[in-house]
Amino acid sequence: MKLDLSLPAGELTASLVDVESVSGTEQRLADAIADAISDLPYLSMHRDGNAIVARTNFGRPERVVLAGHIDTVPVADNLPSSVDGGLLYGCGSCDMKSGVAVQLRLAAQLAGAARDITYVFYDCEEVEAERNGLLRLSRNSPELLAADFAILLEPTGGLVEGGCQGTLRADIIATGERAHSARSWLGSNAIHNAGGILDVLRAYQARQPVVEGLPFHEGLNAVGIGGGVAGNVIPDECTVSVNFRFAPDRSVEQAAQHVREVFAGFDVRIADSAGGARPGLSQPAAVSFVAAMGGEPRAKLGWTDVARFDALGIPAVNHGPGDPQLAHTRNEHVPLAQIADCEARMLAWLSPAGA
Amino acid sequence: MKLDLSLPAGELTASLVDVESVSGTEQRLADAIADAISDLPYLSMHRDGNAIVARTNFGRPERVVLAGHIDTVPVADNLPSSVDGGLLYGCGSCDMKSGVAVQLRLAAQLAGAARDITYVFYDCEEVEAERNGLLRLSRNSPELLAADFAILLEPTGGLVEGGCQGTLRADIIATGERAHSARSWLGSNAIHNAGGILDVLRAYQARQPVVEGLPFHEGLNAVGIGGGVAGNVIPDECTVSVNFRFAPDRSVEQAAQHVREVFAGFDVRIADSAGGARPGLSQPAAVSFVAAMGGEPRAKLGWTDVARFDALGIPAVNHGPGDPQLAHTRNEHVPLAQIADCEARMLAWLSPAGA
Numbered sequence: 001m002k003l004d005l006s007l008p009a010g011e012l013t014a015s016l017v018d019v020e021s022v023s024g025t026e027q028r029l030a031d032a033i034a035d036a037i038s039d040l041p042y043l044s045m046h047r048d049g050n051a052i053v054a055r056t057n058f059g060r061p062e063r064v065v066l067a068g069h070i071d072t073v074p075v076a077d078n079l080p081s082s083v084d085g086g087l088l089y090g091c092g093s094c095d096m097k098s099g100v101a102v103q104l105r106l107a108a109q110l111a112g113a114a115r116d117i118t119y120v121f122y123d124c125e126e127v128e129a130e131r132n133g134l135l136r137l138s139r140n141s142p143e144l145l146a147a148d149f150a151i152l153l154e155p156t157g158g159l160v161e162g163g164c165q166g167t168l169r170a171d172i173i174a175t176g177e178r179a180h181s182a183r184s185w186l187g188s189n190a191i192h193n194a195g196g197i198l199d200v201l202r203a204y205q206a207r208q209p210v211v212e213g214l215p216f217h218e219g220l221n222a223v224g225i226g227g228g229v230a231g232n233v234i235p236d237e238c239t240v241s242v243n244f245r246f247a248p249d250r251s252v253e254q255a256a257q258h259v260r261e262v263f264a265g266f267d268v269r270i271a272d273s274a275g276g277a278r279p280g281l282s283q284p285a286a287v288s289f290v291a292a293m294g295g296e297p298r299a300k301l302g303w304t305d306v307a308r309f310d311a312l313g314i315p316a317v318n319h320g321p322g323d324p325q326l327a328h329t330r331n332e333h334v335p336l337a338q339i340a341d342c343e344a345r346m347l348a349w350l351s352p353a354g355a
Numbered sequence: 356m357k358l359d360l361s362l363p364a365g366e367l368t369a370s371l372v373d374v375e376s377v378s379g380t381e382q383r384l385a386d387a388i389a390d391a392i393s394d395l396p397y398l399s400m401h402r403d404g405n406a407i408v409a410r411t412n413f414g415r416p417e418r419v420v421l422a423g424h425i426d427t428v429p430v431a432d433n434l435p436s437s438v439d440g441g442l443l444y445g446c447g448s449c450d451m452k453s454g455v456a457v458q459l460r461l462a463a464q465l466a467g468a469a470r471d472i473t474y475v476f477y478d479c480e481e482v483e484a485e486r487n488g489l490l491r492l493s494r495n496s497p498e499l500l501a502a503d504f505a506i507l508l509e510p511t512g513g514l515v516e517g518g519c520q521g522t523l524r525a526d527i528i529a530t531g532e533r534a535h536s537a538r539s540w541l542g543s544n545a546i547h548n549a550g551g552i553l554d555v556l557r558a559y560q561a562r563q564p565v566v567e568g569l570p571f572h573e574g575l576n577a578v579g580i581g582g583g584v585a586g587n588v589i590p591d592e593c594t595v596s597v598n599f600r601f602a603p604d605r606s607v608e609q610a611a612q613h614v615r616e617v618f619a620g621f622d623v624r625i626a627d628s629a630g631g632a633r634p635g636l637s638q639p640a641a642v643s644f645v646a647a648m649g650g651e652p653r654a655k656l657g658w659t660d661v662a663r664f665d666a667l668g669i670p671a672v673n674h675g676p677g678d679p680q681l682a683h684t685r686n687e688h689v690p691l692a693q694i695a696d697c698e699a700r701m702l703a704w705l706s707p708a709g710a
Binding site for chain 1: 520522524535536537538539540544546547549550553554556557561572574576577578579580581582583584585586587588589590593595596598600656657658
C-alpha cells in the first residue's frame with residue numbers, strides 16, 4: 001500500500017487508522033511510512049525495527065523533534081474508520097494517528113523550514129516500557145534524537161500540555177499473626193491492620209504545586225489490595241499496592257522517600273517508577289511554540305514519553321489533535337477540523353516565513 | 356489387614372494411624388473397621404459408602420451415639436506412626452484416630468451396657484461439608500442416628516466441650532467509580548472506601564455470652580480482601596470477606612441479620628453459614644456423662660459435627676483424647692496415657708455397673 005501525503009490531514013488520518021497496528025504488529029504501517037518518507041529527498045531516514053527517524057539538514061541553528069507513536073491499543077470492534085458529522089471514528093483516530101498524520105503532512109510540505117526538524121515515528125508505546133520504540137532509539141541512537149525542543153503529538157485537544165507527572169508504584173505491607181478464625185484473639189489480623197494504611201490514604205492531602213507556571217495535581221491511591229489465607233484463618237499478611245502520581249518538582253528518589261515517610265511503620269516496597277518532566281516552557285523554542293499555538297498551556301497530568309526527552313535533556317511538550325479523555329475508548333474519535341487546524345498552526349510555526 | 360481390638364487403645368491407635376486415610380481414600384480403613392465390627396455379634400451394622408453405623412440392641416431406655424471420623428488431613432511426612440516419650444506421633448494420631456480407637460475398644464468390650472450405644476464411623480469430615488459422611492448418613496438413614504445424647508470423640512484434651520459456635524461467611528463490598536490514576540479525583544476509590552469496612556472490624560466488640568452455663572467467645576474477622584483493576588486505574592470495587600463465629604444463642608438467621616446491621620451502608624452478601632449447637636448439658640444423659648468424665652466442661656469454639664446432631668435434635672458434646680491445638684499440624688501427636696484414660700472413663704460410664 002502507498003500513503004498519499006497530498007491528502008488533507010483528516011483523510012490521511014483515515015488511511016492510517018485503516019492500517020491496523022496494535023502494539024507489536026506495526027510492521028505494515030511502518031513500511032508504508034518509510035516508503036512515503038523515502039520519496040522526500042530532503043529527509044535522511046534511519047529505521048530501527050518499526051521505529052523510523054527522518055531528519056532535515058537545512059543547516060538551521062535550532063532543531064525540533066516531532067514525535068508520535070504508530071501503535072494502538074487493541075481494536076475494539078472500531079475498525080475500519082468512519083466519518084460522521086465531521087468526526088473521524090476508529091481505533092487510533094484520537095490516540096494518535098491524527099497526530100502522526102500531522103507529522104507526515106508537515107514532512108511532505110516542509111522542504112525548507114525555520115528550524116531543522118527530526119520526525120520520529122515509533123512502535124510499542126501502549127505496552128510495557130521495555131518494549132517502547134522511543135526508549136530503544138534513545139539507547140541505540142541517542143544522537144538521532146538530539147534537539148533543542150521536542151513536541152509529542154499526543155492528543156491534547158489542540159492545547160499545549162507542558163511536562164508530565166511522574167508515577168511510582170509501591171507495595172505497602174501490613175503484617176499480623178495467623179490463628180484459627182474460631183479463636184481469632186490468639187492471632188493478629190493483617191487485613192484489620194491494613195486499615196491503618198487505608199487511614200493514611202483517606203487522610204492524604206495531595207499537593208497541587210505550580211511548577212514553572214503550570215499547576216500540577218498529585219495523587220496517592222490504592223490500585224490494588226490483597227490478603228487472606230483461607231476462609232477459617234486469621235491472615236498474617238495484607239498488601240496494598242499504591243500508585244503515587246507526583247509533580248515534576250520531585251525526583252523519583254524524592255517521590256520514593258515521600259511514600260516511605262507517609263507509610264512510616266509499614267513495610268514499603270517500591271515496585272517501579274518513572275520520573276516526570278518539567279514543562280520547560282521558558283526555553284526559547286518553547287516560548288515561540290506556545291505563542292504560535294495560542295491558548296493557555298496546561299500541565300500534563302498523565303505520564304507520557306515527554307519524560308524520555310526530559311531524561312535526554314530535551315525540553316518537551318505534548319500537543320496534538322483529539323480529546324485525551326477519549327483515548328483507549330471504543331468510541332474513540334477526533335474532529336477533522338482539529339486535525340487540519342493543528343497542521344495549519346504547526347506549518348505556520350515551522351515554515352521559513354515563521355522564522 | 357485385620358484390626359486387633361484386644362490391643363491397648365494406644366497400640367490400636369497406632370494401627371489405625373498406619374492405615375493412611377486422607378479424605379476420599381478411607382476405603383481400606385473402613386473395610387478394616389467393618390471387618391472388626393462384624394466379629395461382634397451384639398452389634399447390627401449398616402454401611403453407607405465409607406461410613407459405618409453399628410448399633411447395640413440391649414433394650415435400654417436410653418441410647419447414646421459415639422461418633423468419630425476416620426479421615427485425616429493430607430499426610431505431612433508424618434507417617435508411619437512413632438512413639439517417643441509416651442507420645443504417639445503421626446497423621447491423624449490426635450485428630451482423631453485416638454478417638455476412633457476408643458470407640459472400637461468400647462465396642463469390643465461392651466457386650467452389655469447401661470445404655471444402648473450407636474457407634475458411628477464416618478468419612479470426609481476434613482473436606483467440604485457436602486462430602487461429609489455424617490451429613491450423608493443423616494440424609495439417607497436418619498433413623499440410625501436417633502439417640503438421646505451424642506458424644507463426638509474429637510480431640511478435647513480429655514475435657515468435655517459442650518456445643519459449638521456457628522460460622523458464617525459474607526462478602527462485604529465497597530464500591531467506587533473508575534478513573535485513570537493520573538486524574539484520581541475524577542473517580543472514587545473503592546479500596547479507600549473499604550477503609551470504612553475495616554473501621555467497623557477494628558472497632559467491633561465481640562460478645563462473650565454464657566450459654567447454658569458455658570462461656571462462648573464470638574469473633575468477626577476479615578479472612579480475605581481483594582480489589583484492583585490495573586496499576587493505573589482507580590478501582591470501582593473492593594470486597595472484604597468476613598467470617599463471623601457466633602455463639603449458639605444466635606440462629607444462623609440472627610447471625611446473618613447481625614452482620615447486615617453491623618455493615619449497614621455496604622453491600623452484604625452472605626456466602627455460606629452453619630449453625631452452632633447449644634451445649635445441652637442439662638440433659639440427663641449429659642449430666643451423668645459430665646459427672647463421670649470429671650473436670651469442668653467448657654465451650655467448643657470451633658465448629659464441629661456436634662452441630663449436625665443438634666440439627667437432628669440430639670444434644671451432643673465433644674470429648675476425646677488429644678490437644679485440639681495440635682490438629683492438622685505436622686507435629687500432631689497424642690499422649691498414650693490420655694487415650695487409655697479416655698477409654699477407662701467411658702467404659703466405666705457405659706458399663707452395666709455404671710447404670
